[in-house]
Amino acid sequence: MNSKSKIIPWHSRFDLQGITFLFFLLLCLGSFPALEGSGRDLDYWNNLKGFALKLFPPDFSILRSTLQGIWETIQIASLSTLLASVFSLFLSLGAARTISPLWVVSITRMLLNIIRTIPSLLWAILAVVLVGSNPLAGIIALTFYSTGYLAKFFSEAFESADLKAQHALRGLGADQFQAFQYGLWPNLRPIIWSHCLWMFEYNVRSASIIGYVGAGGIGLHLKLYAESADSWNKFSLVLLCMLIIVTVLDLTGERVRKSIRDRLEGKSSLIKKGD
Amino acid sequence: MRVKNLGICVEGKWLIRNLNFTVRQGEFLAVRGSSGSGKTTLLRVLSGSITPDEGTIEKENLNSNECAMIFQDLQxxxxxxxxxxxxxxxxxxxxxxxxxxxxxxxxxxxxxxxxxxxxxxxxxxxxxxxxxxxxxxxxxxxxxxxxxxRILLADEPTSSLDEKWAKVSLELIKKDVEGRNGSVICSLHDSHQARDFSNRELFIDSNSPENWSIQDVESKKS
Structure with missing residues (x-):
């Protein structure tokens, strides 16, 4: 082989991946001035130590009201995930290229992009303006926010689904809906459930924040304790409860998603009774 | 089922041409041929999922849900x-x-x-x-x-089965479909299975698309 043919020209390294990496490095270099902060000579370490000491010990006298706030947060997350799942199922049919015509796909995707562009906090402000400061505002806000994401995930699941079983059932005389119910849906169901579960976890975290703008949930408690100067130990109890809830949800969700993955890959021999 | 002058062309190459046969009620027809000879494509054409390039397939008094297919990839x-x-x-x-x-x-x-x-x-x-x-x-x-x-099209339904289950499965297929006076068209690689279960064998050859033949199994046995 000719030795010249082994030489790779230097500019060939600059493919799209290389250019974006270089761009990112330049962006980081240009961002260094942001590390200067306020420019004042502050004792960061002592500030942090002082703040951390104020958080301990957590004040358990407010445990009851905190648990009520967390329960409200879970209610907001549950109902918004449920409503968003229902809306997303319909919207995802319109957004899936394998199911709907191109013009319907384009319009639906544009709508979903707009919904996703608006952050959950802004949805919460809009909902509070609409229905006032209560948990309903939180449900409305997170329903819209979650729909933008779930409909995208569902439509991707529809597009990547294996349609062979559905076609086989059509060949055996099943109508379009029967073939969907027994040929396609059993394969999609675990994936869709996995996405819903992830969204629920996400919504519990989001529902903790939107309370800051009055959309119900534990966020309102966080705001109250953060704004009063001597309530940092109450603030820490709320954080502790949230940490426990989020960790439990995370572990449970991961376990369920693993069983779903195993089932889809044929590793699990999970027995389902009464089908 | 009556097949008249059937021709199947895939990517400019004829797999089968001028194929003529009739499958009678209660009959088991084995489709034989080497890999890539067009057995699966023929069965898909007979099922109606692919339109033939030439010829016709007549299914008398048959509703769309009375013709089933066992797919090679199971589906x-x-x-x-x-x-x-x-x-x-x-x-x-x-x-x-x-x-x-x-x-x-x-x-x-x-x-x-x-x-x-x-x-x-x-x-x-x-x-x-x-x-x-x-x-x-x-x-x-x-x-x-x-x-x-009433017509069962089976594309190598025993390819992953051991001898025992292949025999049991083919016996069940034959008994069940023929019990309803239906017909089975089944592609099989195993010549013994074809001889034991079918009434006739259709041989196709991808090298010469018109060189197909139908043989009576009973006459071969004798």
């Missing part, structure tokens, strides 16, 4: 249980509303009976994705038989 719903896959064979007989709510006890009993015959009685509630290839193939056979077809 089962992996996310459903074995019993649900078996039961989905009867969807063509059920209305949209009744199947939306599930299946009747009678239908479940009938499906379980078929699953038992093919050794799947202990797999009823197991996810299909967790079954072995051989079990999945037997399940695909049950699903097709449960649709009670």
């Amino acid at each position: 089962l719903a992996d996310g459903a249980t074995a019993i649900t896959n078996a039961l989905s064979g009867c969807l063509g007989r059920n209305s949209f509303l009744s199947s939306f709510l599930g299946f009747t006890a009678q239908e479940k009993k009938q499906a379980i009976k078929l699953l038992n015959l093919l050794g799947l009685s202990d797999k009823l509630n197991q996810w299909t994705s967790t079954l072995s290839r051989g079990e999945r193939q037997r399940l695909a056979i049950v699903r097709s038989l449960f649709s009670r077809p």
Whole structure:
């Protein structure tokens, strides 16, 4: 082989991946001035130590009201995930290229992009303006926010689904809906459930924040304790409860998603009774 | 089923040309040929999922749901249980509303009976994705038989089965379909299986698309 043919020209390294990496490095270099902060000579370490000491010990006298706030947060997350799942199922049919015509796909995707562009906090402000400061505002806000994401995930699941079983059932005389119910849906169901579960976890975290703008949930408690100067130990109890809830949800969700993955890959021999 | 002057062309190459045969009621026709000779394509054309390039296929007094196919790649719903896959064979007989709510006890009993015959009685509630290839193939056979077809097109239905289950499966297919005075058109690689179960054999040769032949198995045996 000719030795010249082994030489790779230097500019060939600059493919799209290389250019974006270089761009990112330049962006980081240009961002260094942001590390200067306020420019004042502050004792960061002592500030942090002082703040951390104020958080301990957590004040358990407010445990009851905190648990009520967390329960409200879970209610907001549950109902918004449920409503968003229902809306997303319909919207995802319109957004899936394998199911709907191109013009319907384009319009639906544009709508979903707009919904996703608006952050959950802004949805919460809009909902509070609409229905006032209560948990309903939180449900409305997170329903819209979650729909933008779930409909995208569902439509991707529809597009990547294996349609062979559905076609086989059509060949055996099943109508379009029967073939969907027994040929396609059993394969999609675990994936869709996995996405819903992830969204629920996400919504519990989001529902903790939107309370800051009055959309119900534990966020309102966080705001109250953060704004009063001597309530940092109450603030820490709320954080502790949230940490426990989020960790439990995370572990449970991961376990369920693993069983779903195993089932889809044929590793699990999970027995389902009464089908 | 009557096939007249059938021609199938794939990517500019003729697989079969001027094919003529009639499948009689109660007959088992084995389709033989080397790999890539066009057996699967022929069965798909006979099922109606592919339009032939030449000729016609006449299916007298046959509704669309009376012709079933066992696919080589099985085409089962992996996310459903074995019993649900078996039961989905009867969807063509059920209305949209009744199947939306599930299946009747009678239908479940009938499906379980078929699953038992093919050794799947202990797999009823197991996810299909967790079954072995051989079990999945037997399940695909049950699903097709449960649709009670008058014409069953089977594309190498025993390719993943051991000798025992291949024999049991072909016996069940033959007995079940022929019991309803139906017909079976089945592609088979194994010459012994073809001789033991079929009435006639259709040989196709991809090298010479018009050089097909139909032989009577009984006359070969004698």
